[in-house]
Amino acid sequence: MSESPQQRASLLAPMPGDVIAQADIPDPAFAGGAMGVGFGVVPEENTVVAPVSGRITMVADTGHAVGFETADGLQVLLHLGVDTVELKGAPFRLVVAKGDTVQAGGPVGTMDLAAVEAAGKSTVAITVITNSKKRVESLDVRTGRAQAGDPVADALLKAAAPAAPAQAEAAPASSGTSAASSGTAPEAAGAAVEADDGYEGLTGFALQAVRIIDGIGGADNVASVIHCITRVRFYLKDDAKADDAAVADIDGVIDVAKAGGQYQVVIGATVGDVYQEIVKRLPQGAAGDDEAAADPVEKPTTPLGWVKYGFSSLIGVITGSMIPVVGVLAGSGILKGLLGLLVQVGWLVKDSDTNIILNAMADSMFFFLPIIIGFTAAKRLGADPIIVAIIGGVLAYPSIVQLAKHDAPGYHVLHTLLGVNFNAELFGIPISLPLDNAYAYSIFPIIVGAWLASKIEPLLKKWIPAVVHSIFAPLIEIFVISTLLFTVFGPIIMFVSGGVAAGLNWVLAINYAFAGLVIGAFYQCLVIFGLHWAVIPVIAQQLAVHGQSSTINAIVSATMIAQGGGALAFWIKARSAKIRSLAGPATISAFCGVTEPAMYGLNLKYGRAFLTASVGGAAGGLVTGLLNINMYGFAGAFTGFASFVDPTGKDTSSAVNFWIASFVALAVAFVCTYFFGFKEDDFGQGRTVEKVRLGNREAAKKE
Numbered sequence: 001m002s003e004s005p006q007q008r009a010s011l012l013a014p015m016p017g018d019v020i021a022q023a024d025i026p027d028p029a030f031a032g033g034a035m036g037v038g039f040g041v042v043p044e045e046n047t048v049v050a051p052v053s054g055r056i057t058m059v060a061d062t063g064h065a066v067g068f069e070t071a072d073g074l075q076v077l078l079h080l081g082v083d084t085v086e087l088k089g090a091p092f093r094l095v096v097a098k099g100d101t102v103q104a105g106g107p108v109g110t111m112d113l114a115a116v117e118a119a120g121k122s123t124v125a126i127t128v129i130t131n132s133k134k135r136v137e138s139l140d141v142r143t144g145r146a147q148a149g150d151p152v153a154d155a156l157l158k159a160a161a162p163a164a165p166a167q168a169e170a171a172p173a174s175s176g177t178s179a180a181s182s183g184t185a186p187e188a189a190g191a192a193v194e195a196d197d198g199y200e201g202l203t204g205f206a207l208q209a210v211r212i213i214d215g216i217g218g219a220d221n222v223a224s225v226i227h228c229i230t231r232v233r234f235y236l237k238d239d240a241k242a243d244d245a246a247v248a249d250i251d252g253v254i255d256v257a258k259a260g261g262q263y264q265v266v267i268g269a270t271v272g273d274v275y276q277e278i279v280k281r282l283p284q285g286a287a288g289d290d291e292a293a294a295d296p297v298e299k300p301t302t303p304l305g306w307v308k309y310g311f312s313s314l315i316g317v318i319t320g321s322m323i324p325v326v327g328v329l330a331g332s333g334i335l336k337g338l339l340g341l342l343v344q345v346g347w348l349v350k351d352s353d354t355n356i357i358l359n360a361m362a363d364s365m366f367f368f369l370p371i372i373i374g375f376t377a378a379k380r381l382g383a384d385p386i387i388v389a390i391i392g393g394v395l396a397y398p399s400i401v402q403l404a405k406h407d408a409p410g411y412h413v414l415h416t417l418l419g420v421n422f423n424a425e426l427f428g429i430p431i432s433l434p435l436d437n438a439y440a441y442s443i444f445p446i447i448v449g450a451w452l453a454s455k456i457e458p459l460l461k462k463w464i465p466a467v468v469h470s471i472f473a474p475l476i477e478i479f480v481i482s483t484l485l486f487t488v489f490g491p492i493i494m495f496v497s498g499g500v501a502a503g504l505n506w507v508l509a510i511n512y513a514f515a516g517l518v519i520g521a522f523y524q525c526l527v528i529f530g531l532h533w534a535v536i537p538v539i540a541q542q543l544a545v546h547g548q549s550s551t552i553n554a555i556v557s558a559t560m561i562a563q564g565g566g567a568l569a570f571w572i573k574a575r576s577a578k579i580r581s582l583a584g585p586a587t588i589s590a591f592c593g594v595t596e597p598a599m600y601g602l603n604l605k606y607g608r609a610f611l612t613a614s615v616g617g618a619a620g621g622l623v624t625g626l627l628n629i630n631m632y633g634f635a636g637a638f639t640g641f642a643s644f645v646d647p648t649g650k651d652t653s654s655a656v657n658f659w660i661a662s663f664v665a666l667a668v669a670f671v672c673t674y675f676f677g678f679k680e681d682d683f684g685q686g687r688t689v690e691k692v693r694l695g696n697r698e699a700a701k702k703e
Contacts, residue, residue: 007137009070011153012104013146014051014078015043015111015125016577021143026122027082027257029266034255035077035230037139038128039153041146044577046110048094049148051127052076053104056096060085060228063092066108067130072157075131077230080111082122085228091115105149113578115324129155130268205270209277211250212265217241219282227275234263321377321447328365335362336594341639370395370446377446383453387474391453392446394482403433426483432491448489452481500526508551513625516555520621520665521614523559524595528604554629554644554658557593557636558620558665564590564637565669566613566677567598573674593637609677616669623664627657638662 013019018041025031025040050068057075058067064084068076080092094109096102116123129136137156146152202210213219216234221242224235236242242263248256252274255266267274339358342348348355365372374392378385394400403424424431460473507515564587571583579602586597603610630651635643644658 007157007159009052009072009074009155009157010104010151011039011076011127011129011155012049012051013041013148013150013152014108014127015041015048016045016146016148017041017043017125019141019143019146019152020124021141022128025082025124025126027124027126029231029255029257029264030079030082030126030128032255034266035268036128036130036132037136037155038077038126038132039139039141039143040127041125041152043111043113043123043125044575045148046113046578047148048078048080048108048111048125050096050102050104050106050108051078053102056098056100056102059094059096059098062087062089063094063109064089064111066094066096068102072135073131074129074135074155074157077126077128077130078108079126079128080123081116082124082126084116084119084121085226087116087119087121091119114582118324127153134158205273205277208250208252208267208274209281212247212253212274213278213281215243215247215250216263216265217243222282225275225278225282227271230268230271231257231264231266232271232275232278234265236263239263321373321380321443321450324376336366336592338592338639340593340635341642345642368392368396369443373443374446374450377450378453381450381454383450383457384474384477387477388446388450388453388481390474391449391478391481391485394478395445395485400433426486429487431486433486445485445490445493448493449481449485452484452489453477456480504552511625512551512628513622515551516558516621516623516625517618518621519552519555520559520562520624521618523556523621524563524599524610524614524617527595527599553636554624554631554654554661555621557631557640557643557658558624558661559614559617560590560593560595560637561662562616562620562665562669563595563598563603563613564588565616565666566603566609566673567601568666569670569673569677570602570609574678575680591638593635593640603673603677606678609673612672612677613669615672616665616667619668620661620665623661624657627653627661629657629661630654631658 020040020042022033022038022040023031029035030038030040052068052070052074054068054070054074054076056066057069058065060066062085064080064087066078068074068078070076081087084091091112092109093112096108102108111123111125113123129139132139132155135158137158139153139155141153212232213222216222216236217238218241221237222234223237226233239258244256247253247265252267252270253265254268257264257266335358339348339355339362343350343355370392371389372392374388374390375385377383378388424433456477457473460476461469464473464476504515504519507518567583567587567590571580571587574580574583582597582601586601589595590598598613599610603613629644630646631643631654632646641655641658644654646652646654
């Protein structure tokens with residue numbers, strides 16, 4: 001970027017998407033201009049380019065912020081997302097380093113938009129000229145759609161000479177709106193004050209720190225504190241004790257902002273120095289690692305509010321745990337569907353070595369799901385991912401699967417009373433292990449395990465001496481949580497599953513069409529919680545006794561296609577390239593019989609879409625019942641069409657009626673989702689749940 005004879009400079013869009021005015025940036029400090037004039041981009045793709053030409057003066061350790069200094073003295077900050085410091089760099093892959101020289105429009109790196117959204121953060125890419133008060137007369141921003149590297153803003157520069165290199169280095173890519181943040185000496189943050197001010201002898205950053213602490217209600221009012229590129233972020237015990245006006249009036253403080261349960265004091269380039277002085281004056285443990293920090297989620301006050309809060313949080317944990325693996329699930333689902341189709345049409349022998357190896361490639365993601373989801377759920381809930389993944393391995397361990405096939409002697413009376421099949425013992429305690437390896441294919445038990453780990457780990461951290469913590473804490477955690485899952489929480493889930501199976505049989509006994517409507521509407525809800533495995537014994541019994549799955553499996557097939565119809569609506573209607581890139585594979589996977597990518601990645605994540613897709617499932621199930629469709633195998637959805645062909649040749653209608661019911665489910669789900677399931681602005685508001693912080697805030701001290 002070079003200054004024209006008319007004293008103008010151009011800034012480029014750092015990412016492709018919709019350019020928005022500064023006032024529309026979802027962060028009060030940036031939106032209000034406290035950090036300088038600029039603009040935002042609501043990105044649609046992951047690519048990040050340089051908004052200006054110049055030298056890289058700063059790259060945040062977490063990768064979400066980059067500072068530039070241009071040849072004509074402008075200091076530009078590119079901030080990727082809002083509050084993304086808490087993501088610890090996971091979504092960002094930068095290809096630049098401090099000291100590099102870049103050209104405007106040249107590559108800077110990538111931001112994983114799906115990961116940022118899954119964490120509940122805004123993806124808006126913010127570009128501001130941090131020394132705009134010294135160097136910029138005005139900034140003209142052209143809002144609307146732009147590609148990465150398109151000129152979107154023109155700055156009318158002041159006639160002042162460019163900042164000296166030493167000054168620019170002293171305040172890289174940060175606000176010049178105060179003396180303390182424009183590269184001048186630390187003393188500019190506040191000279192020594194008179195004795196009657198109560199701050200005798202204090203100067204510079206120490207004076208700022210003491211005044212800030214007093215302004216927020218004193219050191220005892222601080223639960224925890226972290227800092228980022230531009231601001232000190234406090235978690236206060238009582239927000240009412242803070243005097244916003246007094247804090248904002250402190251020399252060196254640019255502004256005060258409140259977001260996400262944090263009391264944010266915007267400072268600028270010298271934030272690290274002020275933070276260090278603040279930490280010196282706070283109780284031990286407040287510097288970013290206090291487990292008792294205020295929960296940023298506003299808690300409900302009514303019983304109904306708590307129910308809604310709990311359910312929303314649960315769905316947030318489930319979707320957040322699944323989002324990182326949705327793509328792999330989709331690919332595995334497509335491969336499973338294709339293999340099933342090849343076997344059914346006779347192009348691939350079921351017991352052949354080739355099919356066994358290919359099936360392992362397709363099925364390993366599902367077989368070892370507790371390990372993978374244990375890892376992602378632990379990261380979501382703040383527990384140790386490796387330990388929880390190991391607990392997931394316990395659930396999927398081969399000998400546990402074999403143990404489930406046996407009966408534990410001596411518990412037949414208990415089995416009769418409770419209706420639960422006890423097939424193993426643990427320390428003499430009878431336990432019920434699910435048949436068909438349901439623990440291995442389910443996500444809900446291991447999510448419960450991750451939640452238990454998030455509660456147990458802080459206690460182990462306090463109780464076990466540091467010198468032996470790394471050895472004994474994991475051992476105790478694995479033992480305690482695995483035992484609880486096998487003896488308490490797992491059986492509870494299986495008991496609920498048994499009730500689900502009984503309920504399904506009761507509905508099926510009433511009327512096939514009625515059952516199709518009800519089961520079609522709610523079956524995928526069972527998938528969310530892993531309770532759909534309760535349906536497998538019902539289907540297996542029908543196949544064994546009647547030689548055909550004459551009811552429920554045909555309905556289930558329609559619900560799979562309906563979820564695919566919902567994802568198809570995203571694929572066709574959504575303008576966001578990121579959403580469409582996720583919707584395409586999810587649609588194909590659902591049509592192949594694997595609905596998790598469509599549900600967790602799209603329909604369930606955006607709320608209404610799951611409901612509208614379920615309406616399609618109800619419609620498809622109703623038609624399935626009305627047409628009395630029979631099914632003769634397990635494989636469902638479009639790739640399972642051969643399962644609707646009667647091998648005896650007696651039933652000639654089911655193979656045709658299957659297509660009718662399937663297209664009804666697809667059409668209804670697609671139309672309902674297209675018109676009522678989502679809006680474009682929903683894509684920044686997917687279901688989230690706040691991450692539990694367990695002494696790991698120190699990793700987020702740098703933004």
